[in-house]
Amino acid sequence: MALSLRARHWDYLLRIGQALTAQLDLDTVLQMVLKAAVSLLDGQGGLIALRQPDGRFAIRAVYGLPVRLQDYFSILLSDIPERAGRSDFLIPDLARKLRQVALETALPLRQVVALPMFAGRDLIGVLYVFRVHGGIFTPEERQILATFADQAAIAVHNAQLYHQLATEKRRLDAILQYSADGVMVLDPAQRITVFNRALSEMTRWPVAEALGRHHDEVIQWYQLETEMDLSRAIAGGWPLTTDAGPQAPLYVEGDLRQRDGGRISVGITYAPLLDREGRLVNIIGNVRDISRFREADRLKNTFVSIISHELKTPVTIIRGYAETLSRPEAEWDKETLREGLAVIVEEAEHLNQLIDDLLDASRLQAGALSLQMEEVALDQLAERVVQRFRTQTDKHDIATRFPPDFPTVRGDPRRLEQVLNNLVSNAIKYSPDGGRIRIRGRVRPDEVVVTVTDEGIGIPAPEQSRIFEPFYRVDDPTGRRAEGVGLGLYLAKAIVEAHGGRIWVESEPGKGSAFSFTLPRHQPNER
Ligand code: ADP
Numbered sequence: 001m002a003l004s005l006r007a008r009h010w011d012y013l014l015r016i017g018q019a020l021t022a023q024l025d026l027d028t029v030l031q032m033v034l035k036a037a038v039s040l041l042d043g044q045g046g047l048i049a050l051r052q053p054d055g056r057f058a059i060r061a062v063y064g065l066p067v068r069l070q071d072y073f074s075i076l077l078s079d080i081p082e083r084a085g086r087s088d089f090l091i092p093d094l095a096r097k098l099r100q101v102a103l104e105t106a107l108p109l110r111q112v113v114a115l116p117m118f119a120g121r122d123l124i125g126v127l128y129v130f131r132v133h134g135g136i137f138t139p140e141e142r143q144i145l146a147t148f149a150d151q152a153a154i155a156v157h158n159a160q161l162y163h164q165l166a167t168e169k170r171r172l173d174a175i176l177q178y179s180a181d182g183v184m185v186l187d188p189a190q191r192i193t194v195f196n197r198a199l200s201e202m203t204r205w206p207v208a209e210a211l212g213r214h215h216d217e218v219i220q221w222y223q224l225e226t227e228m229d230l231s232r233a234i235a236g237g238w239p240l241t242t243d244a245g246p247q248a249p250l251y252v253e254g255d256l257r258q259r260d261g262g263r264i265s266v267g268i269t270y271a272p273l274l275d276r277e278g279r280l281v282n283i284i285g286n287v288r289d290i291s292r293f294r295e296a297d298r299l300k301n302t303f304v305s306i307i308s309h310e311l312k313t314p315v316t317i318i319r320g321y322a323e324t325l326s327r328p329e330a331e332w333d334k335e336t337l338r339e340g341l342a343v344i345v346e347e348a349e350h351l352n353q354l355i356d357d358l359l360d361a362s363r364l365q366a367g368a369l370s371l372q373m374e375e376v377a378l379d380q381l382a383e384r385v386v387q388r389f390r391t392q393t394d395k396h397d398i399a400t401r402f403p404p405d406f407p408t409v410r411g412d413p414r415r416l417e418q419v420l421n422n423l424v425s426n427a428i429k430y431s432p433d434g435g436r437i438r439i440r441g442r443v444r445p446d447e448v449v450v451t452v453t454d455e456g457i458g459i460p461a462p463e464q465s466r467i468f469e470p471f472y473r474v475d476d477p478t479g480r481r482a483e484g485v486g487l488g489l490y491l492a493k494a495i496v497e498a499h500g501g502r503i504w505v506e507s508e509p510g511k512g513s514a515f516s517f518t519l520p521r522h523q524p525n526e527r
Contacts, residue, residue, distance in 0.1 A: 006040070009147075026156070026163050029159040031061055033127070037129050038063055041129045043113075044131060045064025045065040047063070047127050048061040049125055049126050050156070057126065060493075072105050075097050076098065079091060080126055086116065089116040094111070109131075111131040111132075112128055115129070115149035117152060118150055124153055125263050146314065152514070176196045181286055182202050182285075183195075184196070184199055184210075189433070190283065192214075198287075204258040205259045216230075220257040221257065222257050224252070230250065230283075236491075239270075248268070250270040251269050251482070253266070265291045265470040267290050270283050270284070270285050272284075304341070306471065306485050310485050317344075325341070371415060373412055377406075379402035382402065383400050385420045386473045389425070393428055396435060399436075399439075400440075401441070406441050406448070418492070419492045420452070426454075426488060427513070435456065436455055439454070447501070447518040447521055448519055449516055450517055450519075451516040454512050454513055454514075455512040456512055458509035459505065467486075470486065470490040499520070501519040502517065504517075
């Protein structure tokens with residue numbers, strides 16, 4: 001008996017071991033362990049109770065017993081000793097409790113063996129085996145059963161850990177995937193092993209394409225604000241230093257080159273993950289989109305420089321003329337007086353315009369641009385704008401081209417005139433050598449399109465989307481920068497969009513530009 005028990009014991013342990021390496025599903029492991037124990041003890045059935053997170057024990061597996069009767073067995077779980085060791089583990093009154101269960105369930109259960117399952121020093125569960133016939137175990141058999149229960153406990157414990165780990169990993173994956181910050185995880189060779197959605201959006205790299213690539217292939221800088229980037233820091237020994245202290249995370253900030261060539265300002269914090277021996281396991285990169293901070297910074301700086309330059313210039317001129325003209329000792333002839341006053345009026349106009357634009361821009365940012373809607377004949381409006389500008393230039397040939405029965409649209413005529421004014425004055429400003437300027441109207445089923453074309457200096461492709469940003473101006477390499485503050489197109493865009501339309505530019509440097517905007521033929525809420 002003892003020999004065959006020992007032989008079977010090893011046989012079961014082997015099988016459980018194999019099952020464990022094959023799959024770590026907790027329910028499967030419990031069933032295997034239970035089946036092996038019942039068979040090992042020549043039992044009729046058995047159950048396994050596991051300690052729950054709240055400390056109580058609950059039945060987690062049943063074998064050889066009708067599952068519907070499971071609740072009757074709970075009584076066997078009462079009074080499981082918390083602090084007993086392997087040798088003195090004893091559930092009080094177990095035999096009496098079993099008789100009660102046998103009575104209530106009408107099952108022929110005579111004997112119960114309760115084996116404690118210890119993982120290390122922790123009691124993680126109890127394995128019960130029921131026998132129909134009695135019988136006494138030899139000390140050697142007891143020994144074998146105890147080791148079996150311990151091995152089974154380890155198997156169950158591992159399965160529990162694995163389950164916990166899998167849940168934890170799923171939780172972590174979800175946190176990573178839905179984090180608003182970009183997150184990437186690099187292996188020690190700096191290959192990307194995790195790349196979340198937010199980062200994919202920021203960099204415009206599809207997740208599947210970024211995975212497996214070297215960090216430097218995906219994270220490329222147009223411009224660095226910090227001294228170091230990751231590869232330079234690593235070349236300098238980061239994150240492993242000779243003195244074994246915790247290595248500080250690395251912060252890198254700058255303008256990232258997106259996959260399609262676009263640009264985004266980010267700050268990346270790289271944190272090393274070391275194992276206990278201090279070897280690098282992973283680098284975790286947290287990427288934050290800081291474009292808005294940068295933009296706010298740029299706006300603030302630009303605003304200050306505009307105030308100091310653009311507003312100061314007319315004020316200086318006005319003051320200079322006014323002082324000169326008002327000198328008590330001087331006698332000015334009428335002509336000089338008139339010219340001086342004309343300059344003052346013109347500069348005051350200029351100032352006024354600038355202040356209006358700044359006010360509009362700040363209203364816009366506060367979301368308080370209101371429209372006075374009425375029927376507007378854009379063709380007539382365009383003609384008025386053209387006539388006014390014709391008097392200001394003789395280098396340019398300005399005209400409108402609208403089809404004869406151009407429909408009216410609903411809009412704010414004062415604001416729409418402001419849009420046309422901006423586009424035409426830009427067309428003049430940015431074609432210093434003259435040329436043709438046209439305002440064309442086209443009619444589509446749902447909208448009208450107005451296009452202002454010029455034959456001026458044009459706009460390089462990368463700048464074309466940016467010129468609609470507040471205070472953005474294209475650098476003129478010749479230094480012949482036309483006057484302006486970079487608010488015109490920003491305001492034009494806001495006005496057009498407030499009408500439910502779109503605005504865009506097509507342009508080729510050296511050839512000219514075409515600014516178009518649409519306006520819906522029916523206001524969306526008037527259908
Ligand atoms: P501003 O003319 O006051 O600078 P805008 O917002 O009207 O401001 O225009 C922004 C920038 O876009 C200009 O500084 C200029 O670089 C560019 N731009 C606008 N219109 C044209 C045009 N018709 N041709 C070439 N460049 C233009």
